[in-house]
Amino acid sequence: xxxxxxxxxxxxxxxxxxxxxxxxxxxxxxxxxxxxxxxxxxxxxxxxxxxxxxxxxxxxxxxxxxxxxxxxxxxxxxxxxxxxxxxxxxxxxxxxxxxxxxxxxxxxxxxxxxxxxxxxxxxxxxxxxxxxxxxxxxxxxxxxxxxxxxxxxxxxxxxxxxxxxxxxxxxxxxxxxxxxxxxxxxxxxxxxxxxxxxxxxxxxxxxxxxxxxxxxxxxxxxxxxxxxxxxxxxxxxxxxxxxxxxxxxxxxxxxxxxxx
Amino acid sequence: xxxxxxxxxxxxxxxxxxxxxxxxxxxxxxxxxxxxxxxxxxxxxxxxxxxxxxxxxxxxxxxxxxxxxxxxxxxxxxxxxxxxxxxxxxxxxxxxxxxxxxxxxxxxxxxxxxxxxxxxxxxxxxxxxxxxxxxxxxxxxxxxxxxxxxxxxxxxxxxxxxxxxxxxxxxxxxxxxxxxxxxxxxxxxxxxxxxxxxxxxxxxxxxxxxxxxxxxxxxxxxxxxxxxxxxxxxxxxxxxxxxxxxxxxxxxxxxxxxxxxxxxxxxxxxxxxxxxxxxxxxxxxxxxxxxxxxxxxxxxxxxxxxxxxxxxxxxxxxx
Numbered sequence: 119x120x121x122x123x124x125x126x127x128x129x130x131x132x133x134x135x136x137x138x139x140x141x142x143x144x145x146x147x148x149x150x151x152x153x154x155x156x157x158x159x160x161x162x163x164x165x166x167x168x169x170x171x172x173x174x175x176x177x178x179x180x181x182x183x184x185x186x187x188x189x190x191x192x193x194x195x196x197x198x199x200x201x202x203x204x205x206x207x208x209x210x211x212x213x214x215x216x217x218x219x220x221x222x223x224x225x226x227x228x229x230x231x232x233x234x235x236x237x238x239x240x241x242x243x244x245x246x247x248x249x250x251x252x253x254x255x256x257x258x259x260x261x262x263x264x265x266x267x268x269x270x271x272x273x274x275x276x277x278x279x280x281x282x283x284x285x286x287x288x289x290x291x292x293x294x295x296x297x298x299x300x301x302x303x304x305x306x307x308x309x310x311x312x313x314x315x316x317x318x319x320x321x322x323x324x325x326x327x328x329x330x331x332x333x334x335x336x337x338x339x340x341x342x343x344x345x346x347x348x349x350x351x352x353x354x355x356x357x358x359x360x361x362x363x364x365x366x367x368x369x370x371x372x373x374x375x376x377x378x
Numbered sequence: 379x380x381x382x383x384x385x386x387x388x389x390x391x392x393x394x395x396x397x398x399x400x401x402x403x404x405x406x407x408x409x410x411x412x413x414x415x416x417x418x419x420x421x422x423x424x425x426x427x428x429x430x431x432x433x434x435x436x437x438x439x440x441x442x443x444x445x446x447x448x449x450x451x452x453x454x455x456x457x458x459x460x461x462x463x464x465x466x467x468x469x470x471x472x473x474x475x476x477x478x479x480x481x482x483x484x485x486x487x488x489x490x491x492x493x494x495x496x497x498x499x500x501x502x503x504x505x506x507x508x509x510x511x512x513x514x515x516x517x518x519x520x521x522x523x524x525x526x527x528x529x530x531x532x533x534x535x536x537x538x539x540x541x542x543x544x545x546x547x548x549x550x551x552x553x554x555x556x557x558x559x560x561x562x563x564x565x566x567x568x569x570x571x572x573x574x575x576x577x578x579x580x581x582x583x584x585x586x587x588x589x590x591x592x593x594x595x596x597x598x599x600x601x602x603x604x605x606x607x608x609x610x611x612x613x614x615x616x617x618x619x620x621x622x623x624x625x626x627x628x629x630x631x632x633x634x635x636x637x638x639x640x641x642x643x644x645x646x647x648x649x650x651x652x653x654x655x656x657x658x659x660x661x662x663x664x665x666x667x668x669x670x671x672x673x674x675x676x677x678x679x680x681x682x683x684x685x686x687x688x689x690x691x692x693x694x695x696x697x
């Protein structure tokens with residue numbers, strides 16, 4: 119599982135405060151804790167905390183890179199903020215995200231390629247967020263075709279088929295499992311599949327339980343990455359357990375430790 | 379029609395482990411041995427680097443092996459009562475890359491010899507030969523825990539390979555190997571899950587993963603070889619798939635296991651229909667080794683010089 123740690127996000131009040139005051143301590147703490155918890159990438163989102171988002175993104179990345187070597191996931195819908203982030207990242211990097219719209223892909227794919235970055239592509243187009251399996255897979259296929267056109271390494275593409283909250287539309291999770299299954303056959307090697315996991319339980323009770331149950335089912339269906347709360351130990355344990363059950367890791371009595 | 383490229387792309391590899399230390403490195407060895415480094419399954423060189431060539435460690439016992447058949451005793455008949463001379467013959471005459479001293483006689487039922495005697499034997503072999511040394515305990519936990527620390531200390535700095543750590547008995551041997559700078563064999567009874575577990579346990583003690591050699595016990599041709607083969611193959615595939623805790627070189631004990639088989643040790647009088655025992659035993663050992671090599675083996679413990687020569691040629695021809 120490529121766990122993308124979600125906590126360094128200006129939507130959280132502690133991070134928002136840290137960005138406003140340019141106080142690195144809380145950011146460093148989150149970077150270290152999330153890395154220790156098994157994060158493969160640290161998502162960095164400036165939110166609405168700063169007037170100058172480009173500057174805030176660069177500050178956050180620099181602060182994080184001082185304390186950990188964990189690759190950064192630059193999370194912004196704004197191209198200039200993404201570019202600002204790319205200027206300061208020192209190692210492997212993931213861009214989060216661009217829409218599955220050909221014109222947008224033509225901008226982001228060359229940019230990612232130039233920086234040797236991986237790229238999260240949402241199955242969203244001009245018609246908005248698709249509500250069924252077919253439209254999602256169709257956009258995923260457009261993304262894969264564009265990646266090939268740009269000679270972009272498919273193993274650096276992360277398809278995000280948009281996970282909606284369970285209390286918005288209960289039919290959606292089942293649709294998504296089908297999407298995971300189908301996206302695996304889009305190319306060889308296939309792209310990664312990612313979701314924003316915490317969104318699934320927005321506005322519900324038993325959030326942790328909902329998240330980890332969805333995630334284990336999703337892993338069985340082919341999901342291999344998620345933007346998630348890596349500090350939720352039960353969630354991380356369930357993830358490892360699911361992967362052992364699927365024979366992705368060799369079992370040992372200390373398997374939770376081994377995978378970490 | 380274009381022929382599709384079906385070669386696997388492996389993301390992991392087997393760590394390289396170096397055994398033996400020269401004078402400059404704090405030991406007294408004339409040459410050292412590095413094993414591991416494979417980036418593809420054995421002999422599939424179109425998929426990735428093969429790493430270091432497998433090496434042969436010839437067994438030397440610290441006591442005269444009374445139960446060996448004559449065909450096996452014959453090449454060593456003049457040295458069986460002197461481990462140092464035996465080791466020298468293995469290296470100088472039979473081309474052993476390493477020597478594996480098996481401390482049989484410290485076992486309570488096989489001589490119950492003292493740690494001091496074991497230390498003296500180790501020292502005599504280190505003096506007699508310049509190749510790296512494997513020191514194998516008697517596999518009686520209590521005895522090994524008493525003797526191996528002293529043996530380890532006597533060979534401090536030589537970067538020997540000591541055997542071994544098991545799931546139920548790993549703390550003392552791992553600690554002394556760590557303190558005295560040796561490499562360590564982690565052992566499991568044909569069980570990949572336990573094999574991984576032992577590696578986790580010793581690494582939890584701070585033992586470095588690049589000083590571990592894995593041992594899944596060995597089965598000879600006709601006596602469980604296929605089980606060992608499939609476990610070792612699975613270990614190698616896990617290593618190449620990126621499992622950090624299974625990415626270690628592998629040792630197997632071919633000599634001892636092959637010569638336990640009645641097909642290897644039966645005399646001509648006992649089994650006249652099976653062909654000459656002088657050829658039969660070495661062939662049994664050769665076939666066991668040559669087969670297991672293909673599952674992913676880095677160090678092969680062997681007995682008979684004819685088998686050693688045949689397997690050496692095999693590894694060189696295939697490389």
